[in-house]
Amino acid sequence: MINWKLIAKIMGFLLFIEAGLLMLCQFVSWIYDEGVKVFSPAIVLALVLGVVGVLLGRHAGKKMGRKDGYIVVSMVWVLFTLIGMSPFLLDGHVPDVASAFFETMSGFTSTGATIIDDLDAMPKGLLFWRSLTQWIGGIGIVFFTIAILPAFGVGEVKLFAAESTGPLHDKVHPRISVAAKWIGGVYVMLTLLCILSLMLCGMPAFDAVNYSLCTTATGGYGTHSALIDDYYHSPAIEYVLIFFMFISGVNYTLIYYTILKGKVKKFFSDAELKAYLVIVLGASLICTLVLVLVDSAQDVEASIRHSLFTVISLQTTTGLATVDYTVWPVQLMPVLLFVMFAGASSGSTSGGFKCVRLSIIYRVLKNEFTRILHPRAVTPVRMNGNIVPTNVVQMLLAFVALFVCSLFLGAFVLALSGVDPNDVHPNFDYYEAFGIAMSSISNVGPGMGYYGPVHSWAILSPVAKFVCSFLMLIGRLEIFPIIILFTRGFWKKG
Amino acid sequence: MKIVIAGAGAVGTHLARMLSNDRQDVVLIDADEGRLFRLGSELDIMTLVKQPSSIQGLKDAEVNRADLFIAVTPNVSENLTCAMLAKQLGAKHTVARVDNYEYMKPESLELFKNMGIESLIYPELLAAEDIKASARYSWVRQMWEFNNGELLLLSVKMHDANPIGEKEISNKENLLVGHTLKEIGMAHGHNFHVVAIKRDGETISPYGDEKILPRDLVFFMTTKENLGEIRHLTGKDDYPAVKNSLIIGGGKLSVRACWKLETIHDGIKLIEPDRKRTEELQSLVSPKTMILEGEGYDMDLLNDEGYGNMEALIALTDNDQQNILACVAARRRGIRKTIAQVENLDYFDMANDLDIGTIINKKLIAASHIYRMLLKGDVDNVKMLTIGNADVAEFVVKPGSKVTKKPVMDLHFPYGVNIGGMSRDGKSMLVSGATQLQADDKVVVFCIDNTLKKLDKFFK
Numbered sequence: 001m002i003n004w005k006l007i008a009k010i011m012g013f014l015l016f017i018e019a020g021l022l023m024l025c026q027f028v029s030w031i032y033d034e035g036v037k038v039f040s041p042a043i044v045l046a047l048v049l050g051v052v053g054v055l056l057g058r059h060a061g062k063k064m065g066r067k068d069g070y071i072v073v074s075m076v077w078v079l080f081t082l083i084g085m086s087p088f089l090l091d092g093h094v095p096d097v098a099s100a101f102f103e104t105m106s107g108f109t110s111t112g113a114t115i116i117d118d119l120d121a122m123p124k125g126l127l128f129w130r131s132l133t134q135w136i137g138g139i140g141i142v143f144f145t146i147a148i149l150p151a152f153g154v155g156e157v158k159l160f161a162a163e164s165t166g167p168l169h170d171k172v173h174p175r176i177s178v179a180a181k182w183i184g185g186v187y188v189m190l191t192l193l194c195i196l197s198l199m200l201c202g203m204p205a206f207d208a209v210n211y212s213l214c215t216t217a218t219g220g221y222g223t224h225s226a227l228i229d230d231y232y233h234s235p236a237i238e239y240v241l242i243f244f245m246f247i248s249g250v251n252y253t254l255i256y257y258t259i260l261k262g263k264v265k266k267f268f269s270d271a272e273l274k275a276y277l278v279i280v281l282g283a284s285l286i287c288t289l290v291l292v293l294v295d296s297a298q299d300v301e302a303s304i305r306h307s308l309f310t311v312i313s314l315q316t317t318t319g320l321a322t323v324d325y326t327v328w329p330v331q332l333m334p335v336l337l338f339v340m341f342a343g344a345s346s347g348s349t350s351g352g353f354k355c356v357r358l359s360i361i362y363r364v365l366k367n368e369f370t371r372i373l374h375p376r377a378v379t380p381v382r383m384n385g386n387i388v389p390t391n392v393v394q395m396l397l398a399f400v401a402l403f404v405c406s407l408f409l410g411a412f413v414l415a416l417s418g419v420d421p422n423d424v425h426p427n428f429d430y431y432e433a434f435g436i437a438m439s440s441i442s443n444v445g446p447g448m449g450y451y452g453p454v455h456s457w458a459i460l461s462p463v464a465k466f467v468c469s470f471l472m473l474i475g476r477l478e479i480f481p482i483i484i485l486f487t488r489g490f491w492k493k494g
Numbered sequence: 495m496k497i498v499i500a501g502a503g504a505v506g507t508h509l510a511r512m513l514s515n516d517r518q519d520v521v522l523i524d525a526d527e528g529r530l531f532r533l534g535s536e537l538d539i540m541t542l543v544k545q546p547s548s549i550q551g552l553k554d555a556e557v558n559r560a561d562l563f564i565a566v567t568p569n570v571s572e573n574l575t576c577a578m579l580a581k582q583l584g585a586k587h588t589v590a591r592v593d594n595y596e597y598m599k600p601e602s603l604e605l606f607k608n609m610g611i612e613s614l615i616y617p618e619l620l621a622a623e624d625i626k627a628s629a630r631y632s633w634v635r636q637m638w639e640f641n642n643g644e645l646l647l648l649s650v651k652m653h654d655a656n657p658i659g660e661k662e663i664s665n666k667e668n669l670l671v672g673h674t675l676k677e678i679g680m681a682h683g684h685n686f687h688v689v690a691i692k693r694d695g696e697t698i699s700p701y702g703d704e705k706i707l708p709r710d711l712v713f714f715m716t717t718k719e720n721l722g723e724i725r726h727l728t729g730k731d732d733y734p735a736v737k738n739s740l741i742i743g744g745g746k747l748s749v750r751a752c753w754k755l756e757t758i759h760d761g762i763k764l765i766e767p768d769r770k771r772t773e774e775l776q777s778l779v780s781p782k783t784m785i786l787e788g789e790g791y792d793m794d795l796l797n798d799e800g801y802g803n804m805e806a807l808i809a810l811t812d813n814d815q816q817n818i819l820a821c822v823a824a825r826r827r828g829i830r831k832t833i834a835q836v837e838n839l840d841y842f843d844m845a846n847d848l849d850i851g852t853i854i855n856k857k858l859i860a861a862s863h864i865y866r867m868l869l870k871g872d873v874d875n876v877k878m879l880t881i882g883n884a885d886v887a888e889f890v891v892k893p894g895s896k897v898t899k900k901p902v903m904d905l906h907f908p909y910g911v912n913i914g915g916m917s918r919d920g921k922s923m924l925v926s927g928a929t930q931l932q933a934d935d936k937v938v939v940f941c942i943d944n945t946l947k948k949l950d951k952f953f954k
Contacts, residue, residue, distance in 0.1 A: 062943070157538050174496070174519040174540040386543070389527055 001493075003068050007075070009057020010159075014076050015050035017145050018083060019043050021132055025087070029125030038090040039125065046083050067490060069158030070481045076141055077473055081105045087129055093122055098462035105469040107133030108141070109476035110349060112220025112319035112445030113468070115458040119225045124206060130221045131213040137476070138217025138248075138349035139187050140164070146177055147184030156180075162481045166346020166354055167396050168383070170253045183252045186259070187349075191216045194244045201236040211320075215241055216248045218350040220319030220445040227453060229322035235305060238322050242309050249276065249316035249344025271383050272345050272356040276315075279355065283311045283339050287332055294329045315339040317351040319445020321453030333448065337435070340444050351443030351475050353403060357396055360388060364397075402479050403441070410437035410471045417463040425450045425459060436460075440471035495519065497868075498560045498585065500546035500576050501567030502529050504839065504857035505591065505617070505864075509564065512865050514539045521555045524567075547576040549583075558584030564864060565590040566615075574611065581610030589613040589864060593746065613867065617860035622750035624859060625833055628852040629739065629806055630758060631721075632831040633730035635711060635852065640888070640938050644718050644922035645915045647689070647886065647938070650728050651849075652710045668729035670712070676702040678727075684926050686716040686724055689912040689940040690884060695843070697884050699910045699942050715914030715938065717922050736806040736831050738762065740799070742790030742820055743811030744775050747835065747856065751808065752779045763799055765790050790820050806831035810854075814838045821850040884942045889953040893933035896952045903927030910942035911949060 026039040084107070085100035094100045099115045106113045107130050116122065136144050140163045146156055156176040161169075173179040194212035199205060207223050214221045224231050228238060247255070251272060258267040267273065287307035292300055309322045314336055325336060343352015360381060367379040381388040415433040419425065435448025436457070446453040460468070474482045484490050495518050499506045502524035510533065513520050520539040523546045524530050530541040544551025546567055557563055563585035565573035570592050577590040590611050596602065598616050606614060631637055637648040653668050670678055675688055679702075691700050692711040698704070706712060714724055737760045741748050744766030755762055762783040766772050772787050779785070788795040790811060807824040809817035814836045821832035833852045836845050845853050891897055897905060902913060902925055913925045916937040931937065939949065 157536065161535055171540045174521050174538070175514075175517070176538050178519070387527070389531060391531075 001065065002071065003061055003064060005057045005060035006062075006064055007057075007068055007072050008053045009060050010053075010072050011076060011079065012050045012053025012055075012057060013149070014141065014145055015046045015053060015079070015083070017141075017148075018080055019046035019050060021136065022046060022084075022087075022129070025125050025129040025132060028128045029123065032124040034123045034125055038087040038123075039129075041090065042083055042086040045086065049079075049083070064158050066158055066161075069162045070484055070490075072159060073142055073162040074473075074477065074482050074485055077108060077137075077477065080141055081108055081469075084108065084129070084133060087126060091123065091126055093126070096462065098465040099458065102457075102465040102469050103130070104133060105472050106445075107219070107221065108137035109443050109472040110134045110138040110214075110217045110219035110317075110351070111440065111443040111472045111476075112214065113439060113447075113472075114221065114445075114456050115460075115465070117225065117456050117458055119223060127210060127223050128206075131210040131219075131223075134217040134219030134221055135191070135213040138219055139184065143180055144184070147180040149177075163477065164347070165351075165478055166251075166356055167360070167392050167399070168346070168356065168388070170251075170347070172253055172256050182256055182260070186252050186256050187216060190244065190247060190255075194240070197240045197244070198237060201234060201240055203232065203234075203237055211241070212244070215244045215318060215320070216349065218245065218248050218316045218318040218344070218348070218443075220313070220317075222320065225456075227321055227323060229306075235301075238305055238309055241320060242305075242312055245312045245316045245318045245320070246280070248318075249312070249348050249350045251345040251347035252349075253347050254345075269384070271359050272354075275355040275359040275362075276345050279339060279342055279358075280312060280315055283315070283335050284308045286335050287311060287328075290329055290332055294331075310336070311339055314444055315342055315350075315352075316344045316348075317442050317444045319439075319453070321446060324452055324454045326449060326452030326454070333431075337438060337448070340438055340442050343442055351441075353400075353442070356383070357399070359383065360393065360396055361400070364393060399479065402483065406471065406474060406479060407434075407437055407441055410441060410467060413467050414464050417461050417467060419459050419461060419464070425455075436464075436468060437471060440468045441475035443472060443475050495561045495868075496556075496559055497521070497562045497564065498523065498552075498555050498557050498580065500524075500563070500565045500573070500580075502526065502533060502541075503566060503568055504837075505566040505860045506564070507533060508839075508857060508861040509566070509864055510539050511537060512861065513868075521560075523551055523555055547572050547579065549579060552576065552580055552583055560585045561587065562868065563588045566860070566864075567591075570594065574609075577611045578609055587612050589615060589867070591615045591617065591860065593618065595619065595750070615860055615864060617856040618747045618750045620859045620863050621747055621835075621854050621856045622754045624852070624854060625751045625808060626754040626758065628833060629736040629755060629808075629831065632734075632736050632806065632851070633725055633728070638886070640915070641917045641922050641936065645715070645917065645938060646718060646721065647713060647715050647914065647940075648721075648724070649692070649711050649713050650724065650730070652706060652708050652712060653729060669727045670706045671708050671710075672705065674703050674705050675700055678706070682723070682727060684924060685720040686714050687912075687914055687924050687926075689713050689715050689914045690942065697942050699912055699940075713940070715924065715940070717915065717924065738804060739806035739808055739831075740796075740801070740804045741765070742807070742809045742817070743835075744768070744771050744785070745810060745812060747854075748808075748810045749775065749778050751810065752783050756780055756782045763804075765795070790816065801829075802827060804829050806833065808833040810835045812837075814841050818845050818848065818850065822848055825849065884940060885946045887939050887941060887946055887949070889937045889939060889949065891931050891933055891935045891937060892954050895933075895954055897931045897937075898933055901928050901930050905952065907952070908945050908948050910945040912940040914938045914940055 022039050022043045081101060081104045085104040088094040088100040088103055093116060094103060103115055142159045142163045160176050171179050172182050191212050194215055195208050198208035198211060210223045254267055254270055257263045284307045288304050291303040291307060306323045310325045313320050341353055342358060343354050344350035346354045346356045360383060363381045370377055370379055381393055411434045414436055415430060419428050429449055432449040432451055436451055439445060439447040451457055497513055497518050498521045499510055500523045502522050510520050510522050514537045521542060522539055523542045523544055525545045527543050530543055534541040542555050557580045563577060563580040565577040567573055573590040577588040581588045588611050592614050597614055598619060635649040635651055637646060639646055652671050688700055690713040691698050716724055739762055741762060741764045744764055748764060752762055763786060764783055765786045765788055766775060767789050769787055772785050775785050807821060807829050809820040811817055817834040821834040824832050831851050833854060834850050835854045836842055837855060842855060915922060915924045916935045918935050
């Protein structure tokens with residue numbers, strides 16, 4: 001039995017939150033005296049739908065099933081996007097519905113791929129809205145709501161289960177609403193620190209706020225179309241961003257324990273963090289070496305900085321860029337594709353496959369080899385000293401299969417849908433389609449070839465834009481919650 | 495409040511569910527991974543896969559910050575060990591489940607307190623008390639006492655209008671069935687108050703036009719003096735306190751039940767199939783109890799022993815199905831009080847529908863006992879007990895609060911709220927629509943579906 005009344009009620013409350021966020025942007029517009037009234041219709045729409053939802057949900061039964069949780073979470077991401085795209089359409093900087101939907105979905109899923117060619121011409125209110133969508137989406141719409149509302153009432157456990165990332169969920173507090181407040185607190189703290197650091201490095205206040213929102217969300221929207229290195233010429237800013245991108249890719253529960261509980265030992269002995277560090281440092285080292293040896297035009301410091309920035313940006317699935325990595329030696333492309341796929345830690349704002357899964361898979365493989373030599377060995381999979389239950393391992397392997405299928409299917413449909421042949425870049429190469437699919441499903445932002453950090457994705461066909469939006473959504477919610485809605489069993493009674 | 499529960503068995507699980515619905519911070523420790531995994535994805539609690547008696551496990555659960563530590567694993571010595579450890583690690587209050595009667599004696603309490611265990615809980619003993627209470631008021635399904643037993647909340651099952659296939663159990667007429675509450679009030683005065691009706695598994699808050707139907711479970715609030723009137727009106731006059739009963743099964747619970755019943759009974763017969771156990775039982779129970787060797791379904795034996803003249807049948811074997819069947823059969827034979835032990839919670843609701851008088855579930859009894867203990871200890875909490883989806887709460891009227899301004903009927907309480915009774919200057923009375931509440935009155939309120947929190951503004 002699906003409890004539609006309760007779903008309507010919760011959706012209603014969530015829409016009030018979106019109305020509040022839009023009002024914040026209206027306020028920013030008003031501060032910069034832009035006079036754009038592009039937010040009002042969206043605010044009214046969100047409020048009206050919110051009231052309708054709450055009214056429909058009167059006397060709703062208190063019981064929230066597993067199915068209801070999945071429906072709420074997947075519907076809310078789509079609905080937020082549908083309402084959130086209207087400012088872009090009304091403003092006129094975004095030409096069509098497909099593009100506006102893409103842009104907003106890319107925001108909420110903290111992907112960071114954009115179809116806007118000239119960001120510097122955009123009104124400040126809209127730029128702030130883009131950043132804010134990333135910041136909310138980074139931590140999760142429902143999670144954000146649970147964190148700021150005093151008590152959500154019902155079904156937090158189920159909603160949380162449908163939205164949180166990673167195969168294992170660690171709670172910092174017995175009650176989810178309290179745990180969400182602590183984790184939310186860590187998130188806000190990181191964002192504020194990032195703003196402060198960027199301003200100290202000489203970034204203007206508005207840029208600092210926006211870049212910080214997008215960095216801690218590992219989103220990757222910015223306020224300028226130019227590359228960061230070309231625009232600011234400030235290594236300090238880049239190092240600050242490197243640091244905060246890296247930290248945002250760490251499991252927030254771990255950060256909470258380290259900073260607020262002083263458990264530093266737990267931090268450095270965490271298996272996922274180790275895997276994350278190994279991949280980041282390994283990939284950066286390869287990039288630096290290749291850049292220094294092959295591409296000797298740059299000095300060593302710049303090579304290290306750009307390698308670190310690019311690897312961390314792609315691995316945490318932020319997608320900010322200091323340089324155009326697509327012109328780097330071709331040997332590096334597989335490395336970059338791998339870090340895009342790997343992603344950072346579970347329980348962080350990053351997307352992708354997540355290091356904890358790689359770490360578990362590594363252990364599963366090791367066990368399999370042990371078992372070949374010792375057929376009767378009992379080999380449990382351990383993470384941080386705890387045995388990973390078999391059903392979790394099984395779920396993880398299913399996730400691998402689903403991830404790979406979605407990736408290839410996405411690339412195939414993208415290659416079919418193609419680009420406008422009259423455009424600046426009429427040919428669609430297979431690796432570009434693959435890069436876009438990878439970038440979308442991992443919520444990175446820039447892709448490969450033409451679709452790297454320098455150009456926007458504006459020339460994609462409308463179909464391709466919707467395909468990308470879908471890939472972003474399933475990537476952000478880790479595929480299962482969305483795909484399950486398309487199964488027959490989900491809608492079967494009983 | 496932070497509560498750590500050790501042991502995710504039936505008691506622990508049930509408690510965790512009640513407490514997390516109550517928005518307490520619950521940590522549940524158990525060594526069984528699978529059991530916790532399922533619970534953790536369903537309840538808003540923190541689960542911890544550790545042996546409850548491991549020191550590191552208790553530290554991970556942060557028992558030093560726990561207000562309450564509840565040890566309810568199946569193993570008594572583990573319960574005692576982990577409760578003691580928890581106390582030493584800083585838990586404020588500790589509760590342990592035991593299964594030894596000796597431990598429950600008043601003189602042992604001091605001993606356990608010195609060991610760091612403040613409260614003990616012995617489910618068999620609690621269940622035995624329930625059995626005794628339901629034998630004494632055999633026509634009542636369940637009864638709760640407030641204000642030193644002056645104010646009573648009781649649930650009574652209404653008869654079927656035409657019992658089909660059953661021997662007529664009662665020849666007295668139920669004077670309430672088929673009438674609306676308004677009519678009942680007019681005809682029988684205001685010596686009791688219908689606060690809720692449970693019909694088809696749903697608890698409803700009745701208003702004047704609500705009719706009482708056959709098979710309803712009706713919750714009455716009344717004072718001690720008027721108990722007899724309810725009995726008369728519900729047609730249960732020929733239900734005096736049970737004086738002799740037949741107990742099937744000779745387990746621990748049966749022994750405790752015998753001890754309790756011996757004080758109010760003329761005679762008890764206890765059937766136990768195992769010869770060795772019957773010998774043990776001889777030394778455990780007083781001569782008032784006759785011990786019979788045989789099976790509970792041996793009809794020849796039962797008939798020989800005057801099955802038809804028994805006033806109550808209490809089925810307490812370890813086999814739920816056998817207990818339920820024994821009770822159903824006894825109902826057909828006209829035994830008016832039947833009590834069955836049903837340990838499997840899935841059977842619990844089913845057994846309720848079968849019209850077995852009282853169903854005893856040790857785990858539920860233990861869990862709700864701990865829960866009530868907890869509610870009493872927490873001064874901010876006005877809730878006294880929870881029945882299904884309804885809460886019973888006690889409010890003290892603050893001077894100048896909203897309720898002192900108007901008579902009850904003009905206050906417009908939210909739907910689902912029903913004021914049962916109150917005590918003023920130590921005297922208990924019922925509350926009717928015209929009652930004007932005063933400061934310092936203690937009011938007992940029945941609230942359905944979480945309406946409890948909406949009431950604060952009325953009383954403060």
